[in-house]
Amino acid sequence: MTSAEPIAESISFPHRHLLTCENLTAGEITALLDLADKAAEINRQVNKKRDVLRGRTLINLFFEASTRTQSSFELAGKRLGADVMNMNVSTSSVQKGETLIDTAMTLNAMRPDIIVVRHYAAGAVELLAQKVDCSVINAGDGAHQHPTQALLDALTIRRAKGRIEGLTVAICGDILHSRVARSNIHVLNTLGARVRLVAPSTLLPAEPERFGVEVYTDMWKGLEGADIIMMLRLQRERMQGSLVPSVREYFHFFGLDHEKLARAKPDALVMHPGPMNRGVEIASTIADHSRSLIREQVEMGVAVRMAVLEALARNLPNS
Amino acid sequence: MSPLMRATDKKKAGTATRTAFINARLVDPATDRDEPGGLLVVEGEIADLGPHLRRNAPEDAEVIDCKGHVLAPGLIDMQVFTGEPGAEHRETLKTASLAAAAGGVTTIVVMPDTNPVIDQVALVDFIQRRARDNAVVRVHTMAALTKGLEGKEITEIGLLKRAGAIAFTNGKNSVADTKVMYNALLYAKDFGALIVHHTEDPYLSQGACMNAGHVAARLGLPGVPKAAETIILDRDIRLVEITGGRYHAAAISCRESLDIIRTAKAAKLPVTCGVSINHVTLNENDIGPYRTFFKLRPPLRAEEDRAALVQGIASGDIDVIVSSHDPQDADVKRRPFAEAADGAIGLETLLSAALRLHHTEGVSLTVLLRAMTSNPAKLLGLPTGRLEKGAPADLVLFDLNQPWVVDREALRSRSKNSPFDESKMQGRILLTMVAGDIVYQYPEPPRV
Numbered sequence: 001m002t003s004a005e006p007i008a009e010s011i012s013f014p015h016r017h018l019l020t021c022e023n024l025t026a027g028e029i030t031a032l033l034d035l036a037d038k039a040a041e042i043n044r045q046v047n048k049k050r051d052v053l054r055g056r057t058l059i060n061l062f063f064e065a066s067t068r069t070q071s072s073f074e075l076a077g078k079r080l081g082a083d084v085m086n087m088n089v090s091t092s093s094v095q096k097g098e099t100l101i102d103t104a105m106t107l108n109a110m111r112p113d114i115i116v117v118r119h120y121a122a123g124a125v126e127l128l129a130q131k132v133d134c135s136v137i138n139a140g141d142g143a144h145q146h147p148t149q150a151l152l153d154a155l156t157i158r159r160a161k162g163r164i165e166g167l168t169v170a171i172c173g174d175i176l177h178s179r180v181a182r183s184n185i186h187v188l189n190t191l192g193a194r195v196r197l198v199a200p201s202t203l204l205p206a207e208p209e210r211f212g213v214e215v216y217t218d219m220w221k222g223l224e225g226a227d228i229i230m231m232l233r234l235q236r237e238r239m240q241g242s243l244v245p246s247v248r249e250y251f252h253f254f255g256l257d258h259e260k261l262a263r264a265k266p267d268a269l270v271m272h273p274g275p276m277n278r279g280v281e282i283a284s285t286i287a288d289h290s291r292s293l294i295r296e297q298v299e300m301g302v303a304v305r306m307a308v309l310e311a312l313a314r315n316l317p318n319s
Numbered sequence: 320m321s322p323l324m325r326a327t328d329k330k331k332a333g334t335a336t337r338t339a340f341i342n343a344r345l346v347d348p349a350t351d352r353d354e355p356g357g358l359l360v361v362e363g364e365i366a367d368l369g370p371h372l373r374r375n376a377p378e379d380a381e382v383i384d385c386k387g388h389v390l391a392p393g394l395i396d397m398q399v400f401t402g403e404p405g406a407e408h409r410e411t412l413k414t415a416s417l418a419a420a421a422g423g424v425t426t427i428v429v430m431p432d433t434n435p436v437i438d439q440v441a442l443v444d445f446i447q448r449r450a451r452d453n454a455v456v457r458v459h460t461m462a463a464l465t466k467g468l469e470g471k472e473i474t475e476i477g478l479l480k481r482a483g484a485i486a487f488t489n490g491k492n493s494v495a496d497t498k499v500m501y502n503a504l505l506y507a508k509d510f511g512a513l514i515v516h517h518t519e520d521p522y523l524s525q526g527a528c529m530n531a532g533h534v535a536a537r538l539g540l541p542g543v544p545k546a547a548e549t550i551i552l553d554r555d556i557r558l559v560e561i562t563g564g565r566y567h568a569a570a571i572s573c574r575e576s577l578d579i580i581r582t583a584k585a586a587k588l589p590v591t592c593g594v595s596i597n598h599v600t601l602n603e604n605d606i607g608p609y610r611t612f613f614k615l616r617p618p619l620r621a622e623e624d625r626a627a628l629v630q631g632i633a634s635g636d637i638d639v640i641v642s643s644h645d646p647q648d649a650d651v652k653r654r655p656f657a658e659a660a661d662g663a664i665g666l667e668t669l670l671s672a673a674l675r676l677h678h679t680e681g682v683s684l685t686v687l688l689r690a691m692t693s694n695p696a697k698l699l700g701l702p703t704g705r706l707e708k709g710a711p712a713d714l715v716l717f718d719l720n721q722p723w724v725v726d727r728e729a730l731r732s733r734s735k736n737s738p739f740d741e742s743k744m745q746g747r748i749l750l751t752m753v754a755g756d757i758v759y760q761y762p763e764p765p766r767v
Binding site: 200201202217218242243244245246247249252253 | 350465471472473474475477478495498499502503505508509562702724
């Protein structure tokens, strides 16, 4: 038995695509989070199925390997009643040399309603969005944006702390290569949090202050009085080369251990977008700690993606 | 037992020694002091100093009559290569320290160009332990800036600094990869670490063995153009501009480099530079008939460069004078010039050679000593290098004028590759004190 009821009655979300967090207003973000709160309730029921997307086709197009984001979108689409197709890029025509735009045109001809795209190159999702008639959701493009991650993080924080405004959030680790950081900075700033970046200078982008954040290269200082500590994944290839000398040194100065955690507020909570490198950016015992929101983040991931799909579906033609 | 331990041991034993230097000419570049006076050492520290102690010594103190000679802070030599670990037949920390003591040098900074390269915490610890047990002067170590000095991956700068590495350097080689150097400056800055860099473009200098110019042309030797140095120095300063990292050019060799440093300093960049004693006292003509003791890196340049570098010291644009002590044995030096090893020893002759600039080129004693005492101390964050109440009693007493002739066989270094062999010197070390203990005396007291 499915319910034809939408998750919520109405929502103001005047966008065809979700490509970046940068054009979202506080009102729009809050509306999505409210919607996602309701979706989270649905997800905890026995009957999780709605059919607001019945008859709609959702294509997951992932040019970069992903477990949690892809399955999260797949589940979100299915729970809303859409037909979901996962494009396996490693066996697709992309591997045979097809350009991104040709792939987009081909998929467009199949008349999907929503395409969820992850691509290793910054800007690739936006390029694809210009060439198709359907809605496009950015599931991560290079080091640029990963909007649904920032929304699920915001939802997780709001549910755990009851608010976002006024909280001090320390985003720690490889900011330079992180689309998660870039998305979160915008969403958290828009919702009134105080955002700090904590990283060695080699893992910070140029002029980081211009993001409207406080920058720390000393993690002990950067965590002082923080409400939320958001750890980022350090990719293995960054550890060989001239950005970071070794896992040992990185963990010593920028890994989250109990000593550094003690600098944050006593009720500070810890987040990580996953997948984690235990013992590199986060101590194992903290990852599994009661103060860790990491599993909550995964749960909210499905809820937020349902909210985003529903919000975009309302703006689709013929609805 | 290490001499450095002695004062402390005496303190523990309750028989603290007091040494009073009387009738001295106190020269302290840190405070611009140059006046007759005395200095009292208690428990390894300078307890008091000044004109009032010129003729007065506490009754229980051991009195040293300086006879009007110069009493100055012991020298700090920022660039010393040894063979420990890996080439102990050339020099050990112990033999280097004996040479240092005889040269009035109370602190040496050893370079990581050893075998293995000092690029790990355990090796920094090794140097510190070996020095503590065997050396008669203070020893600090620079750690490698890149793993294996290969110029590819940065080392654990944070942990190495915590372990005691005093600065970071790529030793005798420049980091050729600009991105690596950029990241190194950026990363080191987070830890307040100083990068000391040899500036020589490895491509432009490949295969070359002396200064490019007419002398090299006449000798038929491939030359290193000055541009090999200025290209890297210029590049590095651009990188300092965007990273803000602390940078010290280890040893410049030509006028053009000095100009680059002056411009960088005028722009208030965190840039300093050093020069080796060889490059301000010798020039390419000294090579004469292929004398390999004058084969150095960077190479000895033309006389006009040498003169410009002396002016750089006088003006204060050159911050530090180093010995660039680099022991090489006969096996690697007695070869055709192009095949011979680079480097010259210099610890024991550092001060006497430097005094040439005072005696014959008008550089004031204070300015000259500053480049070997308070300036390196400031750069490296050391408490020594000054005559000040409470400062460690690291001192050198020297006769500004006494003539002597260098005999390389009499030098204490285990290697004998001195470019000053048979040179006439004016100015002789009379006594060297480290932490209140006399580690060198001239003439040497008879052995019991």
